[in-house]
Amino acid sequence: MGRHPNWMVTQTGRPAMRSPGRPPIRREVGRAFWLKVAEGLSSEEAGIAVGVSQAVGSRWFREGGGMPPFSLAPSSGRYLSFAEREEISLLWAKGHGPRGIARIIGRSPSTVSRELRRNAATRGGKLDYRASVAQWKAELVARRPKTAKLVENERLHDYVQQRLSGEVCRRDGTPVGPAAIPWTGRNKPYRRDRRWATAWSPEQISHRLKIDFPDDESMRISHEAIYQSLFIQGRGALKRELVTCLRTGRALREPRVRSRNKPQGHVTADVVLSERPAEAADRAIPGHWEGDLIIGTGRSAIGTLVERSSRSTLLVHLPRLEGWSENPSVKNGPSLGGYGAIAMNAALTASMTMLPEQLRRTLTWDRGKELSGHALFTLETGTKVYFADPHSPWQRPTNENTNGLLRQYFPKGTDLSRWPAEDLEAVALALNNRPRKALDWRTPAEVFEEQLRSLQQHGVASTG
Template sequence: MNGSRRLLTVAEREEIALGVASGVSGEQIAARIGRCPSVVCREIARHGGRAGYRGHRAQDRAVTARCRPKVRRLDADERLRERVLDRMRVSWSPGQIAAELKRQAATGQAGMMPTVSHQAIYDWIYARPKGELRALAARQITLRSGRTRRRGRRLNPAQKARIVGMTSIEQRPDEVAHRRVPGHWEGDLLIGKAGRTAMGTLVERTSRFLIPVALPLGKDSGGLKDALIDAVTDLPAWLRKTLTWDCGTEMAQHAALTVATNVKVYFAHPHSPWERGTNENTNRWLREYFPKGTDIPTDPAYLWSVAREINGRPRQILDWRKPTEVFTELLTSKIAYTE
């Protein structure tokens, strides 16, 4: 049996059609034309199945599919392209856009559009000429990273910590790692221009819910401690168990924070952002609103308006639910249980 990858011919497709019409199995058809059974089975499935396979029609489709260059789906479908661009304008990622379209198609929602993969969206963006990219940027349509091409990431070498009385992340309870138990948080600072302004960010590991922390005193450790106390005091005790921070000296008063809130603080290894990956990703999204080199606002109402937008974005890790939905479910389910 010939297992080569040569293209099926018109004669072979007509022979497949005759075999299908006669009720012959795929293995028998493959033996007749000297092909692998998998080739024949894929050919039949690809072009209408046993109920609809026709040799000449399959040949026409195959010739069309081999034509190059192909028209990208986003170029061919204006409605689909505008839906993608509308979502990108409000900072949705290609993965979130693709998931929404797929979910709508699966549920048969009215007015649904064709699906498109996240990779196809990335490829479409990266294929734009520079002039078109500038025009899209003027309409506030860009990837959240602002990139027009892919690039790798660098890791920094480790350095010694500088905070007294630190408890390493290695001593953190095992239940934190698997994220099934709520109440464990990751935190960090978002620094403004020249280090003069800053805000704190708290992200709950189970729901990915963001709490913004206004810091009128900037990176001052005392100001951070007081602001964090205010931010978590109203949370129920079961939702404030641990906090994982980096080794920045702004957390020098971690012991006082623990005494006031009963939140145990653990420190990641120096220059190891992946140990607080949820918080790092969230801070990256915040940079869409507060780019590097700009001042960070200190108005809590404004910071919360930004946080609501981020908490309202569907996340793949949450099965495309929103952090707001998951956090609310945690609160209501626990309240119902305790009552």
């Protein structure tokens, strides 16, 4: 005599479940992993923090496209947790009945009875309650698979895809751009052509739908839903390779906190922009400078210094060091590209010490590591260094504007190390002799000369 074909359905009160194989990681572990990522940890560090290997953490992050595939909100407590299921399993093995278990864990007897029946393991031919299997079954049944809107609505799908990845064409409709480039699954190619696309951002697409289809509510989608369709595998709406049409070209979404928490140990509380003297902001007193690098190919660079009051420009020569392109690079070794911390300090010090002491009060820089030795620079020059806030180029407006002017002479994608110091001085001279509207059509050189004469007169008067 064999069992009735539907004996398990009769016993558990639930339709037969086809086993998908090994039970997946518990939802609470996955939630803890993504919360660690949201705090700024790398995928490998987050994996170790929740008790899995670095490879598993990296795989979870990659499969999720850098986005958590489920809500990170804490459980409401309405449903049994894994800890409660472990308690039920132990008490059931000790011979406690459903009512006794319910009293101990603080749940309804019907909840415990239903749990023991519906989520029991049945592979051994009888009902055997185990916490891990019960948790797996509960999470499997709790899923609410929802078809993506871009899958259901073909018209909406075509609209989004066309605005995101459509071809760039001439007025006569002829497509233009580089030849088709295969997508490798990685971020945008380095120093290679990228596919030319119409490249509307998901936010632009989302808001434009309301203008193009004001009376059709079915033609609505949020920008976040478009991002999820691109980054999260298994959504089935948009192909993953369309991430190349995003302006960043990233294959994985970068968590916001991680992008903000990049190491910047050289920026301490006493050198942030809010600590800079108020006199530097109004441009009334000379001697306050803004600085940055303009970068070329092959790790070449030129340092730029601009005085806020006169707009006078100094260009800092940063030659490559001995051994560049000859010796293999050494991890954590000295930077031979010309703008490592040591080389940068030496070049900046040589440029600033040519100025009178009264004209080198402060220097405002971005957060680049090239000025991580700012304390030594301040000691040698007397110029106090302050760092702008992250991603805030408008806090160094004079320098940013000057860097734009300098690109006329030093275009992006060119080798900047080939220009000797004499050529840089000639370019700075040309820039400093252009009349400026902000200076009532005087030149930076003229204003700077006035500042020098004023300092000399005050110096003579003070010594008399």
